[in-house]
Amino acid sequence: MKKWTIVVPAALLVMASALTACGGGSGSGDNTASEGASNSSGKKNITLTYMASQGWIKDAEMELAKKFEEETGIKIDFQNVPSDQYFNVLKTKLNAGEGPDIFGGQSGYSEITMNYNVESNAVDLSDQEWVQREDPLSVEQLTANGKVYALTIWDTYSSFVVAYNKKLFSQLNLDLPKTYEEFKNAALTIQKTGVTPIYEPIADGWHHVLWFAEPGPNYEKLEPNLYDDLNQNKKKFVDSQAMLDSLTQFKEMYDLGFFGDNVLSDTGSDTVAKLGSGQFAMSLVAQSVAQEWSDQYDDYEIEDIGFFPIPLTDNQIYYINPGGPSKFIYSGSKHIEEAKQYFEFLTKQENLQYMVDNDATISNLNFPGLNNKYTAEQQKLFDSYPERGTDIQDYVNYVNPQWMDIGKDMVAMLAGVIEPIDVLKSIDERRESMAKVAQDSNWQ
Amino acid sequence: MNRAMYPFYFAIAALIVYSVFFVMPGLMGIYYSFTDWNSYSNEVHYIGFDNLAKIFDGQAKYLGYIKNTLVFMVATVVLKTVLGMLFAMMLNDGIRAKGLHRVMLFMPSIIPMLVVGLIFKSILNPATGLLNESLRTVGLEFMTQKWLTDLNWAFKSIIAVDVWKGVGYIMIILLAGLQSIDKTYYEAASIDGANFWQKLLHITLPLIIPALMVTTVLNLLHGLKVFEVVYVLTNGGPGYATDVMYTAIFKEFSTGNYGMGTALSSVLFIVMTVLGYFVVRLMSREGNES
Numbered sequence: 001m002k003k004w005t006i007v008v009p010a011a012l013l014v015m016a017s018a019l020t021a022c023g024g025g026s027g028s029g030d031n032t033a034s035e036g037a038s039n040s041s042g043k044k045n046i047t048l049t050y051m052a053s054q055g056w057i058k059d060a061e062m063e064l065a066k067k068f069e070e071e072t073g074i075k076i077d078f079q080n081v082p083s084d085q086y087f088n089v090l091k092t093k094l095n096a097g098e099g100p101d102i103f104g105g106q107s108g109y110s111e112i113t114m115n116y117n118v119e120s121n122a123v124d125l126s127d128q129e130w131v132q133r134e135d136p137l138s139v140e141q142l143t144a145n146g147k148v149y150a151l152t153i154w155d156t157y158s159s160f161v162v163a164y165n166k167k168l169f170s171q172l173n174l175d176l177p178k179t180y181e182e183f184k185n186a187a188l189t190i191q192k193t194g195v196t197p198i199y200e201p202i203a204d205g206w207h208h209v210l211w212f213a214e215p216g217p218n219y220e221k222l223e224p225n226l227y228d229d230l231n232q233n234k235k236k237f238v239d240s241q242a243m244l245d246s247l248t249q250f251k252e253m254y255d256l257g258f259f260g261d262n263v264l265s266d267t268g269s270d271t272v273a274k275l276g277s278g279q280f281a282m283s284l285v286a287q288s289v290a291q292e293w294s295d296q297y298d299d300y301e302i303e304d305i306g307f308f309p310i311p312l313t314d315n316q317i318y319y320i321n322p323g324g325p326s327k328f329i330y331s332g333s334k335h336i337e338e339a340k341q342y343f344e345f346l347t348k349q350e351n352l353q354y355m356v357d358n359d360a361t362i363s364n365l366n367f368p369g370l371n372n373k374y375t376a377e378q379q380k381l382f383d384s385y386p387e388r389g390t391d392i393q394d395y396v397n398y399v400n401p402q403w404m405d406i407g408k409d410m411v412a413m414l415a416g417v418i419e420p421i422d423v424l425k426s427i428d429e430r431r432e433s434m435a436k437v438a439q440d441s442n443w444q
Numbered sequence: 445m446n447r448a449m450y451p452f453y454f455a456i457a458a459l460i461v462y463s464v465f466f467v468m469p470g471l472m473g474i475y476y477s478f479t480d481w482n483s484y485s486n487e488v489h490y491i492g493f494d495n496l497a498k499i500f501d502g503q504a505k506y507l508g509y510i511k512n513t514l515v516f517m518v519a520t521v522v523l524k525t526v527l528g529m530l531f532a533m534m535l536n537d538g539i540r541a542k543g544l545h546r547v548m549l550f551m552p553s554i555i556p557m558l559v560v561g562l563i564f565k566s567i568l569n570p571a572t573g574l575l576n577e578s579l580r581t582v583g584l585e586f587m588t589q590k591w592l593t594d595l596n597w598a599f600k601s602i603i604a605v606d607v608w609k610g611v612g613y614i615m616i617i618l619l620a621g622l623q624s625i626d627k628t629y630y631e632a633a634s635i636d637g638a639n640f641w642q643k644l645l646h647i648t649l650p651l652i653i654p655a656l657m658v659t660t661v662l663n664l665l666h667g668l669k670v671f672e673v674v675y676v677l678t679n680g681g682p683g684y685a686t687d688v689m690y691t692a693i694f695k696e697f698s699t700g701n702y703g704m705g706t707a708l709s710s711v712l713f714i715v716m717t718v719l720g721y722f723v724v725r726l727m728s729r730e731g732n733e734s
């Protein structure tokens with residue numbers, strides 16, 4: 001009797017907490033959009049929540065949002081989520097039916113249909129005026145079954161390239177590397193002077209995957225028809241020697257200490273500071289970083305910073321990614337019209353130009369008729385690498401949705417837990433399970 | 445039982461609420477773990493033990509998550525109990541400003557885990573963190589580590605942070621237990637010539653068993669349900685080295701694999717129930733024997 005008086009309540013306690021754990025799942029939903037009451041001045045008293053990954057919402061857009069609020073009374077509540085957690089948070093919210101009014105997402109057919117399930121979670125924007133003006137290649141990335149689901153305002157032509165400290169290169173008599181071997185030797189020479197060759201923010205979880213995915217056009221060049229074979233399931237990632245070489249070379253860079261000691265804790269927000277301090281010689285960055293670098297550090301002029309494409313597998317192709325972080329309107333939002341109004345406002349020609357003019361991270365946007373800010377070095381980059389190609393994730397299905405997983409696999413590879421070939425195997429496994437769920441006929 | 449003051453039906457209302465909001469969702473969760481329920485399709489198919497087979501066949505990384513969770517649980521139960529007991533005994537008697545010390549040790553328990561995590565993320569940063577900087581300043585550079593990104597240290601660091609935060613709470617419960625022990629036992633034992641260890645072994649420990657039982661059950665549950673500390677410190681990294689059951693469940697849910705998510709929850713539920721039952725039984729038996 002006495003024993004049971006202790007055992008039963010304690011067992012119930014255990015069960016209750018385990019069961020609530022099973023049943024629970026959704027995070028706390030905070031759909032803070034207040035009710036849309038118009039006040040006397042004709043302005044609406046509404047707050048739209050806009051959730052995105054860190055770095056997607058530019059400062060210039062926040063300035064524009066203030067103007068938008070002045071004009072319409074509609075306030076935009078920006079919620080920036082750290083990039084290594086963003087997709088978990090977003091998808092949990094979408095799956096729980098508690099999405100924000102506007103959410104940020106990546107582009108590409110498999111991304112928007114598999115990851116965000118746009119056909120049920122996002123509003124069809126095909127009839128919006130700006131769709132006609134936006135770069136058709138960008139629009140295509142956000143289209144599913146003939147309907148446009150998101151607005152992309154992004155510097156899509158400015159691909160990620162390796163920015164390098166030209167002064168240091170000329171001091172050390174280093175030439176612009178054209179192959180992986182030349183790149184490796186340059187990095188070794190730089191390393192000997194006490195400067196860490198490359199700043200690589202692996203802690204963000206997504207950035208280091210660029211090293212693998214962006215030389216994609218070169219893999220395709222080395223192994224003709226690779227992209228289509230991957231999409232038709234005639235080939236798997238493990239079958240590609242070029243991809244394996246690329247990962248192996250990336251691992252070698254890590255093992256040689258090119259990224260420094262602290263690389264697994266480094267974050268993208270420090271990139272400019274690290275480059276500007278002279279501790280690091282290169283970094284894989286958006287081209288606008290050169291402007292920030294020279295603006296913030298007096299020792300550097302804009303001409304002191306040069307660019308070249310990722311040289312893994314001897315890549316010399318400048319890749320194109322017509323997509324980019326995009327804005328979706330959540331289908332469950334109470335303020336769909338107001339969100340559309342915000343998109344209309346952002347895409348006005350003068351506001352797009354305002355973003356180009358006032359944001360250091362933007363050189364041009366994917367809308368016509370804007371005055372771009374390309375620097376001489378950027379122009380030189382475009383001229384020096386005339387060969388173009390699309391990166392893997394914008395062409396090959398089921399890659400972009402697993403971007404963060406690939407990132408984790410690559411870290412496990414760097415840590416020596418798995419081999420480069422295992423990274424490719426994991427990619428294939430995830431592609432297969434996604435394709436099956438999507439009932440892709442090539443996987444039947 | 446026949447001396448009960450109130451009839452059974454007085455409890456019905458509470459039982460209904462409990463069943464609807466706790467038992468039912470739990471049972472539904474167990475049912476869904478046998479399905480392929482996911483966010484990409486509106487149909488839910490019964491797939492038998494496929495999910496469970498996937499967890500235990502060793503192909504995927506799930507067994508690693510289970511192992512990590514168990515290691516975390518055992519380590520935190522042992523460390524928190526031993527350290528909590530030590531602090532409780534030290535602060536029970538014979539120390540100056542014991543109130544202040546108790547508050548200091550209890551303080552971490554009232555800070556939200558996310559805040560603690562963010563603070564420690566900065567303290568443990570290998571390049572700029574307080575810990576490595578301090579070690580370097582006092583000439584102990586060889587002891588500096590990449591606390592959260594080195595495979596050998598990441599999980600230990602997580603356990604250490606969790607113990608740092610949780611030990612004060614355990615200490616308070618054990619302290620209450622210690623204070624309820626009648627001092628005359630110790631006086632009598634002293635007169636009989638018992639030393640510190642004999643008193644600890646034959647008076648303190650037997651009499652503190654009920655409190656230890658409470659702390660063990662609490663630690664056990666907390667250990668199995670660990671989530672925030674891992675999520676905020678490493679998010680399961682480097683690679684998948686520090687992923688535990690709940691971070692895995694969270695990821696399954698966020699990628700829309702509800703069936704697999706509930707299957708993992710169900711496994712955890714069974715482990716918790718079995719472990720909890722045996723721990724409570726074992727400890728209540730010891731308590732009765734004494």
